[in-house]
Amino acid sequence: MVQLTRIYTRGGxxxxxxxxxxxxxxxxxxxxxxxxxxxxxxxxIGMARLTLKDREDLMLRRIQxxxxxxxxxxxxxxxxxxxPALRIQPDHVERLEEExxxxxxxxxxxxxxxxxxxxxxxxxLHVARTVVRRAERCVCQLSEHEVVNDNLVAYLNRLSDHxxxxxxxxxxxxxxxxxxxxxxxxxxx
Numbered sequence: 001m002v003q004l005t006r007i008y009t010r011g012g013x014x015x016x017x018x019x020x021x022x023x024x025x026x027x028x029x030x031x032x033x034x035x036x037x038x039x040x041x042x043x044x045i046g047m048a049r050l051t052l053k054d055r056e057d058l059m060l061r062r063i064q065x066x067x068x069x070x071x072x073x074x075x076x077x078x079x080x081x082x083x084p085a086l087r088i089q090p091d092h093v094e095r096l097e098e099e100x101x102x103x104x105x106x107x108x109x110x111x112x113x114x115x116x117x118x119x120x121x122x123x124x125l126h127v128a129r130t131v132v133r134r135a136e137r138c139v140c141q142l143s144e145h146e147v148v149n150d151n152l153v154a155y156l157n158r159l160s161d162h163x164x165x166x167x168x169x170x171x172x173x174x175x176x177x178x179x180x181x182x183x184x185x186x187x188x189x
Contacts, residue, residue, distance in 0.1 A: 020076035020085070030142040035074045037135035038156075042067040044131040045163075048124035056166060059099055063159065066092055070152060074139070078147040088151040096158040103162075103169045112179040114164075118171035125167035132160045 016024045017032060026032070042064050049060045069086055076085035116126030136156035142148055168174045 020072070023077070030138070030145060031074060031077075034135065034138040034142045035071050037131075037138040038067055038070050038074065041128065041132045041135045041156075041159075042071075044124075044128040048121070048128045048163075051121035051124050052170070056170065059162075059166070063096075063162070066155070070155065073149050073152060074142075078149070087149050088155050090151060090154075093151060093154045093158050096155070096162045100158070100162050100165050103165045107165070107168050107174040110177075110179075112181070114168065115178040115180055116167075117178050118176040121170040122167040122176075125163050125170060129160050129163035129167065132156055132163060136160065 012027065015027050017027050019031065045060050045064055045067070049057055049064075052060065066088070069092075070088055072086040073088050078085075117123045136153060139148060139152050139156060143153065168177055171177050
């Protein structure tokens with residue numbers, strides 16, 4: 001377990017921070033950008049949780065914990081020589097898929113794209129989904145230059161799907177989805 005007795009260290013006052021292997025890197029390094037984006041996603045999910053209860057809240061609580069594991073995975077480069085690193089595994093992705101399938105089983109198929117909204121819970125979940133997509137893009141960008149656990153991209157990709165399906169589920173199982181109407185506001189000439 002992590003024990004934090006002192007919150008500020010002054011270690012980052014010069015624009016650098018430490019990775020899990022002790023390496024010092026710029027606070028705008030791609031790896032730190034990815035870690036920050038995952039942290040933002042976790043905070044957005046925390047806000048969405050305020051609108052949920054019971055099973056849905058418990059799913060997101062577990063996901064928030066997983067996102068700390070994602071951050072730990074990102075913070076320890078793959079070429080480290082120290083203790084075994086915490087890594088996201090295929091079973092993390094599989095659990096998301098099982099939950100997506102269970103939620104999606106009660107939803108009607110979509111006839112159009114869904115506009116974020118319909119209910120407060122759904123709108124909050126859509127915001128979280130878009131933040132997760134940004135985190136996914138940051139991890140993909142990092143993976144073009146450094147070795148990254150392949151399961152991270154799969155996990156974040158599946159997580160955005162999970163949040164999308166949960167958003168629909170929270171719209172009275174999709175009955176209150178607001179659908180995109182292509183060209184609905186186009187002026188005819």
